[in-house]
Amino acid sequence: KAGVTQTPRYLIKTRGQQVTLSCSPISGHRSVSWYQQTPGQGLQFLFEYFSETQRNKGNFPGRFSGRQFSNSRSEMNVSTLELGDSALYLCASSLEGGPTQYFGPGTRLTVL
Amino acid sequence: AQSVTQLDSQVPVFEEAPVELRCNYSSSVSVYLFWYVQYPNQGLQLLLKYLSGSTLVKSINGFEAEFNKSQTSFHLRKPSVHISDTAEYFCAVRTVKAAGNKLTFGGGTRVLVKP
Numbered sequence: 378k379a380g381v382t383q384t385p386r387y388l389i390k391t392r393g394q395q396v397t398l399s400c401s402p403i404s405g406h407r408s409v410s411w412y413q414q415t416p417g418q419g420l421q422f423l424f425e426y427f428s429e430t431q432r433n434k435g436n437f438p439g440r441f442s443g444r445q446f447s448n449s450r451s452e453m454n455v456s457t458l459e460l461g462d463s464a465l466y467l468c469a470s471s472l473e474g475g476p477t478q479y480f481g482p483g484t485r486l487t488v489l
Numbered sequence: 490a491q492s493v494t495q496l497d498s499q500v501p502v503f504e505e506a507p508v509e510l511r512c513n514y515s516s517s518v519s520v521y522l523f524w525y526v527q528y529p530n531q532g533l534q535l536l537l538k539y540l541s542g543s544t545l546v547k548s549i550n551g552f553e554a555e556f557n558k559s560q561t562s563f564h565l566r567k568p569s570v571h572i573s574d575t576a577e578y579f580c581a582v583r584t585v586k587a588a589g590n591k592l593t594f595g596g597g598t599r600v601l602v603k604p
Contacts, residue, residue, distance in 0.1 A: 381532075383532075408589070408590055410590050410591070410592075412592075419594060419595075419596050419597065420579065420581075420592075420594040420597075422591050422592065422593070425589050425590050425591060427589065432588065432589040432590075433588075433589040433590070433591045435591070467532055467533065469533075469590075469592075471590055476521045476540065476583050476585075476590065477523075477535065477538060477540075478535075478590055478592060479535060480525070480532040480533040480534070480535075481532050482531055482532040483531075483532045
């Protein structure tokens with residue numbers, strides 16, 4: 378089975394722009410979660426989608442949003458980028474009801 | 490709310506020596522416990538997990554961790570490390586009865602294996 382895939386792997390944007398990141402879960406997995414990893418804050422939960430509905434949300438401003446499609450693929454969007462949004466964004470998928478999450482390789486976002 | 494503390498931010502260790510990475514968590518309810526490993530410029534790889542049953546869990550590459558409910562710990566050990574074990578290790582928890590998946594991570598422990 379193919380693992381979790383994320384595109385693009387690297388992105389460079391400037392302040393004020395917006396960005397969309399994509400995540401394809403492992404086949405059969407319907408839950409997709411997003412995490413932000415920074416040197417200062419570590420790994421922080423952004424949100425989780427299940428069956429096209431947001432099921433959980435972390436403490437991030439409304440500039441961070443996401444969605445999930447009927448094929449379980451997910452996208453996250455960050456609007457009005459700030460320098461502090463520079464991070465590794467990780468996507469993880471899991472089976473319905475299963476607690477074990479499997480992570481993708483991440484998207485490295487750099488905001489200049 | 491849960492929290493996870495990894496007491497050592499960095500652990501230098503010589504090749505073939507044993508290593509222990511400490512993880513303590515705080516939660517008022519039952520939790521699932523995980524260890525993930527991150528190699529440079531990569532995502533997180535699941536190393537091992539405790540969901541229920543035997544409190545000692547093992548990975549295929551020689552790591553093991555023991556769930557200690559009374560001490561709220563889930564320490565990771567390996568009796569003999571290799572250069573290839575150089576990586577950052579993260580301990581994480583999720584409540585058993587949570588509606589949905591949300592992992593809470595510790596700050597990570599960077600392991601540097603020296604020849």
